[in-house]
Amino acid sequence: MPAPISVIIPTLNVERSLSTCLAALMEGLDAGLIRELIVSDGGSDDATRFVAEEWGAQIVEGDPSRGGQLRRGCAKASADWLLVLHADTQLEPGWTGPVIAHLKGQKAGWFQLRFDSNGFAAGFVAGWANLRSRIGLPYGDQGLLLPRSLYQSVGGYPDQPLMEDVAIARLLQGHMTAISSAAITSADRYKKAGWMRRGGRNLWTLIRYLSGVSPATLAQSYAK
Numbered sequence: 595m596p597a598p599i600s601v602i603i604p605t606l607n608v609e610r611s612l613s614t615c616l617a618a619l620m621e622g623l624d625a626g627l628i629r630e631l632i633v634s635d636g637g638s639d640d641a642t643r644f645v646a647e648e649w650g651a652q653i654v655e656g657d658p659s660r661g662g663q664l665r666r667g668c669a670k671a672s673a674d675w676l677l678v679l680h681a682d683t684q685l686e687p688g689w690t691g692p693v694i695a696h697l698k699g700q701k702a703g704w705f706q707l708r709f710d711s712n713g714f715a716a717g718f719v720a721g722w723a724n725l726r727s728r729i730g731l732p733y734g735d736q737g738l739l740l741p742r743s744l745y746q747s748v749g750g751y752p753d754q755p756l757m758e759d760v761a762i763a764r765l766l767q768g769h770m771t772a773i774s775s776a777a778i779t780s781a782d783r784y785k786k787a788g789w790m791r792r793g794g795r796n797l798w799t800l801i802r803y804l805s806g807v808s809p810a811t812l813a814q815s816y817a818k
Contacts, residue, residue, distance in 0.1 A: 596629055596673070597626055597627055597628055597629035597673065598627060598629065598673055598674050598675050598697060599622065599627050599628050599629060599673050599674075599675045599676070599677050599693075599739075600628075600629055600630050600631075600632060600670075600671035600672060600673035600675070600676055600677070600742075601619060601622075601628055601630070601631045601632065601677045601678075601679065602632045602634060602664060602667035602668055602670075602671060602676060602677070602678050602679075603615065603631070603632070603633050603634070603651075603667070603678075603679050603680070603681055604634050604635075604636065604660050604663040604664050604667065604680070604681070605633050605634065605635045605636065605638060605642050605643075605646070605663075605681050606635065606636040606637065606638055606642070606658050607638045607639065607640045607642060608638070608640075608642050608681035608682065609638075609640045609641040609642045609644075609645050611681050611682040611780060612633075612642060612645045612646065612649075612681045613645055613649070614684055615679060615680075615681050615682070615683060615684050616631070616649045616651075617684070618684035618685045618686075618687075618689075619631070619685070621685075621687065621688075621689065621690050622685075622689070622690055622693070625690045625694075627690060627693065627694070628677075629672065629673040630652060630671070630672065630673065631646075631649065631650060631651040631652065632651065632652045632653075632654060632667045632670050632671060633646040633651040633652070633653050633654070633667075634653075634654045634655075634656070634663040634664060634666050634667030634670075635653055635654070635655050635656075635663070636656065636657060636658030636659070636660075636663050637655070637657070637658050642681075652670065654666045654667050654670050658755075659753060659754065659755045660734075660755065660756070660758050661751045661752050661753050661754040661755065661758030661761070661809075662751075662753035662754075662755075664678060664751040664758060665750055665751045665752070665753055668742075668745060668750055668751065669750075671742060673742065674741060674742055674743075675697060675739060675740065675741055675742060676738075676739070676740055676741075676742055676745055677693075677737065677738075677739045678734070678737065678738045678739075679737050679777075680734055680735050680737075680779070682735070682779060682780040682782075683735050683736075683737060683777050683778065683779045683780070684777070684778050685705065685737065685775065685776075685777055685778070686708070686775055686776040686777075686778055688775065689705075689775040689776075691775075692773050692774045692775040693739065693773065693775070695774075696739060696771075696773050699771070700741055700744065701740070701744075701769050701770060701771045702738060702739065702740035702741075702744060702766045702769055702770045702771075703738070703739045703740065703770065703771055703772065703773040704727050704732035704736045704737060704738055704739075704770065704772060704773065705736050705737045705739075705772075705773050705775055705776055705777035706724055706736070706772065706773075706774070706775065706776045706777070707720045707723040707724055707727075707733075707735065707736045707776070707777060707779060708720055708776040708777070708778045708779070709778070709779055709780075709781040709784070710778050710779070710780055710781055711781035711784075711785070715784075715789035715790070716781060716784075716789070718789075719784065719789060719793045722793070723736065727772065728772065730763060730764075730767050730770065731760055731763050731764075731800075732759070732763055732770070733759050733760070734758070734759035735777065735779045736777050736779075737777045738759075738762070739773065740766070744766070744769060748762070748765035748766060749765065750762075754809035754810070755809055755810060755813040756799070756803075756809045756812050756813040756816055757799070757800075757803045757809050757812060758809075760800065760803060760804075795816075799812055799815075799816060
């Protein structure tokens, strides 16, 4: 029986983090879960594509819009299940057991967020993210595992530069559940900007998006 999961990772100049993300997936390869690895690159000018090729990934190229990259990557997938991950996120050891249990159903699943950093701020931000996920809005850095048929039935990722994860989560309302394993995400951006400042900016961006501000406008503000 063919392996059930296609892994899709959007990339843009992530040579430093990509190998760590992919190394954590070896557990799934050994367990016979992963059929293929698809890296959807948005025009990296570092060694990202070289690293991806070294790990045996199929590379899809296109414009640097995360929603568009994910849409192209998922369109390339051939397995019955899609596992979407960010390049700076790694699944914790032992993730295959909870994933095998999840494959028995037909819902989309998100992982519990954890940061590769300790302390109150990291725990608080992760706790808020996991609470937000339980009311139906997991972010992309928590990973997303879902049947390809379900993904196709909701129309897939919209081709937008920001909030593509919220967009698809809203489409999947009522068809999502938590996976009892953690996605460990890099804390670098939070440490650089400040935990509360970064978290507050993310929340404000979400509020603006839900109130109807366009993803293109939000992306411009976010970049600044």
